[in-house]
Amino acid sequence: MxxxxxxxxxxxxxxxxxxxxxxxxxxxxxPILTEINQKLGYLPPESFNEVxxxxxxxxxxxxxxxxxxxxxxxxPRGRHLIQFCxxxxxxxxxxxxxxxxxxxxxxxxxxxxxxxxxxxLRTTSCLGVCAVGPVVTVDEDIYxxxxxxxxxxxxxxxA
Ligand code: FES
Numbered sequence: 048m049x050x051x052x053x054x055x056x057x058x059x060x061x062x063x064x065x066x067x068x069x070x071x072x073x074x075x076x077x078p079i080l081t082e083i084n085q086k087l088g089y090l091p092p093e094s095f096n097e098v099x100x101x102x103x104x105x106x107x108x109x110x111x112x113x114x115x116x117x118x119x120x121x122x123p124r125g126r127h128l129i130q131f132c133x134x135x136x137x138x139x140x141x142x143x144x145x146x147x148x149x150x151x152x153x154x155x156x157x158x159x160x161x162x163x164x165x166x167x168l169r170t171t172s173c174l175g176v177c178a179v180g181p182v183v184t185v186d187e188d189i190y191x192x193x194x195x196x197x198x199x200x201x202x203x204x205x206a
Contacts, residue, residue: 137180148195
């Protein structure tokens with residue numbers, strides 16, 4: 048019970064700090080949610096309640112916004128987010144083999160997070176850099192012309 052109270056206080060202080068940093072208007076919503084997401088790793092339900100209270104916006108509206116943006120997550124995710132482009136231009140230049148290598152290396156299904164909380168693996172649609180497909184991103188880093196045998200080396204950079 049004490050842990051739950053502490054967790055709720057932690058969320059509240061993170062939200063208050065995000066609002067203090069980014070502003071307290073509806074126009075500041077995306078930066079606020081991004082800041083909270085970065086600090087907590089995702090947007091827990093309590094964070095929506097706090098943002099709702101401070102910005103006077105309905106929780107449902109906040110949840111809709113958070114669900115729309117890929118960089119925001121309403122579920123816990125790993126410390127590193129790996130995204131694989133599954134759109135056709137990447138697919139036809141070897142994307143399928145790269146995707147298989149990612150799953151084999153991480154032993155994760157699409158959308159899953161590793162038991163140690165390090166990785167979340169998911170697919171995404173075109174990232175706008177089709178000329179260098181297949182494309183994989185890890186957090187803010189973009190890797191192009193990826194081959195299956197590069198996967199282990201790329202992941203090792205985040206050890
Ligand atoms: S199709 Fe993969 S980046 Fe565009």
